[in-house]
Amino acid sequence: MSFKIRLTLILSTVVMIFQTLTVIVNDYAMRVNLKREVQELMHNISASVSEHAARKMRPAGGTDEDSPGLDPAALIQEFQSLHRNIMEIAVFRPAEEGGAGSSSAQEAGNAASQELTGRLLYGSYDIHASGTDSADLAEAMRSGEVYRSLRSGGKTLLAGTFGFPESGLAVRIAADLSPMYGMIRETRNYQISLSVLLLPAAVAINYGLAYVLIRPLRQILGKVDEVASGRFDTPLAVNRKDETGQLAERINAMAKNLDVYTAKLKKAFEENRSMKEHLESIIHHTTDAIHIEDVNGVLIRVNPAFEQMFGWSEEEAIGRNLPIVPESGMKEELEAREALLAGQMLPARETIRRRKDGSCFEVSVTTSAIRDRNGVIQAFASITRDMTNRNxxxxxxxxxxxxxxxxxxxxxxxxxxxxxxxxxxxxxxxxxxxxxxxxxxxxxxxxxxxxxxxxxxxxxxLAKPQATKFRIQDVRFILGDVISLLDSQAHLCNIVFTTSFDSEPCEVACEENHLKQVFINVLKNAIEAMPKGGEIEIDARKQPGWIVITIRDHGVGIPEDMIPKLGDPFVTSKESGTGLGIMISQRIIQSHQGTMEIRSTVGKGTTVTINLPAVE
Known part of the structure; x- marks a missing residue:
């Protein structure tokens, strides 16, 4: 069933229910109003009849003003002729004359009705209420009035009993409500018939109203179907200012945003797919073994190179903690894992790994942590390269x-x-x-x-270095000894040594004679580079972690293309040199865990900088 038909049925049902409720309420209201009007009429008649009956019963010695007026019997006939629905009016004598006030309330049945008939003063008393009239009369004398609904001869009657204690009289009036109830039923039936006749018109009107209401909703539903199918290019054309129009505008905005986001998602998906295929190709075709294991060391994934390198198949490896790390490398592996868990980045390290057959081989391993979106480490990825052939x-x-x-x-x-x-x-x-x-x-x-x-x-x-024993020495004193040794040769060449030493101790762990050989070789080269004489500057400074010695001359200098070759055998810029002196000096500095740097400019001089680890 379509939504339009369902909406029509709902609206029609609502109209029918509203009309039915309207008919029921009107019927009930008319009955209540009718009953209230009849009760008010009874009250007025009983008051008038009671007043005239009381006057009729006064003693003969009264004044003219208190003399009896219209006869109560004639007044009752007049009221019945004026009001056709009044069937009977009965006036009963006072209680002191016949005990109608209290003793009659305790009697029942026909005896009570006969007793009331005997106390009747005016009117008729033919309609009885099955023995409840005496009780109603007693109650009316106490509370003023009592009403009771009766059924007699197929008619609906209303009996009203009114008590007047000041005169000792009681009036009972019975009225027939059947004609007026019949009119109410006719009105109700007329309204129901009219509602039945108007129902098709209401259905038609509701159907048209449902069509008008649902037409923009059908357009919106069609647009939603297009959006669900991935088509976002056709906007809704609903020119309304109500909630439906606002809904259409929101759906158009949603479709536009979804179009943008979908395009971005498609692009990101293609990029991710391409990247995944690229990575999968690299993982499956690289010669390096790649495996991923959780924080407990259980393997999650391996590549074909891992199977070939270690000898375990993928089915054998996944879900197990393989003994690929030998006992000798376990401590190093645990330290590496602790460093990764602490957030450090590990460089590639050379170590030993074990194959399935128990043989060990040299490898280079790079391990990194895999984290989730919250930064918590979930696994470790390791790339293992076999270094046997390379070594x-x-x-x-x-x-x-x-x-x-x-x-x-x-x-x-x-x-x-x-x-x-x-x-x-x-x-x-x-x-x-x-x-x-x-x-x-x-x-x-x-x-x-x-x-x-x-x-x-x-x-x-150079070929047979002597065994060395390192001792802590002050570089300033070693340089002082070398300068004293070469001072006479420098004077012959018209050269002056200028020294600038740090005031703090410049201590290094060294072999003194070897360092002296280095300084002698460098100073001799500086002297030979200054044939016209000049000044050679010698500095010794203490820097954080290092002792820096600088020897600077102002001689002929060394060509720039020759500086990278210094240290090779028999490579020298001097005609009588062998080039072995610089080679020996570099080897000695390297054995002391230091560095030696040569900078030179042709025609301006050469600077040799030697860095040696300082002793803390």
Missing amino acids: KMDELLRRAEKLNTVGQLAAGVAHEIRNPLTTLRGFLQLQQQTNKLNQRHIDIMLSELDRINLIVSEFLI
Whole structure:
């Protein structure tokens, strides 16, 4: 059944109920009004009849003013002729003459009716109320009036008993209400017939009203169906200013907002789907093992690389706490979990993992926490990379670098020694041919032998470092010893050392002789870089956690393209240098957990900065 028909039936039912209630209320009101008017008429008649009967019963010696008037019997006939519905009027004598006041109230049945008949003064008493008349008469003498409804001869009667204690008389009037009730029934039936006749018209009117009311609602319902189907582009055209129009405006606004939000959701869904597919592709095709486990260590998800790397299938791994961490790495793993739970970010760490067959292998593990929307950690995601082949490759590379370095050193040493050997061979052959000793040749030969000895000595120091014992020393004192050692050489070259040391102790854990070698190599390079003399600045400062030594000259400088190569064997800007001094110095500084930085500008000088860990 359509809503329009249901609304029509509802409205028609409401109209019918309203009309029925109207008929019932009107019928009841008319009956009540009729009864009230009859009671008022009875009261007036009884008062008039009682007054005339009282006058008639006064003694003969009264005044003219108190003399009897109209005869009560004639007055009763006159009232009955005027009011056709008054069937009988009865006036009973006073109680003191016949005891009608109290003794008659205790009698019952026909005896009571006969007794009342014997006390009748005027009128007729043919309509009896089954023995209740005496009680009504007694009650009326006490309270003034009593009404009782009767049925007699198929008629509806109303009996009213009125007492007048001052005159000792009682009046009983019986009125027939049937004719007037009949008129009321006719009016009621007429109204019902009219309602039945008007019902089709009411149904038609209600149907039209329902159509007018439902038409905009049908449009709104159609728009709601379109919105439910995902179509938001057609707005409602309901030009009304009432609640229906406001509802249409709200639905249009809702559809517009839903259109915007749906477009955004579709875009976000596509982006999420694309991202999910991308991530799934990465997870399934990466060679790194990826697994997700809850806070209790139970695996939630693994990728194919995990199955291949550890030997457990996905069915075997999910829902279990696998022993992939060996006993030796358990402490490290617990510390990592505690750090993640504390909110820290962990870098990739190299450790050991165990396969299903019990074999262990080297891996690089990156672990991160997975949190819910409230920031509570729900799981951990780990990416494991097998480092076995990479470590082997790194070892091969280190060996290759060592062999390459040895080859470079051997080639450099051979090249550097071959030149003086060639000079020695030439002079020896010359002296063998001439059988003469030339002092000048001997000096050159000795100089070349010294050069060969220097190269071999530096190479031995680099190749076979001595065992070192670190002690706490003040860098200021070590620099002072080196400056005293090189001071005479500096004066010969017209060079002055300018020092600026921190007033606080600059203590480091070091091997004193090795640091002296470093400072001697750097200061010698600075002296040789200033052939015209000048000033060399030496600073030693204590900074948080570090001791910073700065040696600055104002010499010829080093070309910018050569600075990255400093430290390689036999790479030097000096004609007579070997390049091994800087290499040895860098190696010594690295063994002291420090750094060495060289900055230079051609024509302006070079600055060497050495940072060593301070002793707290």
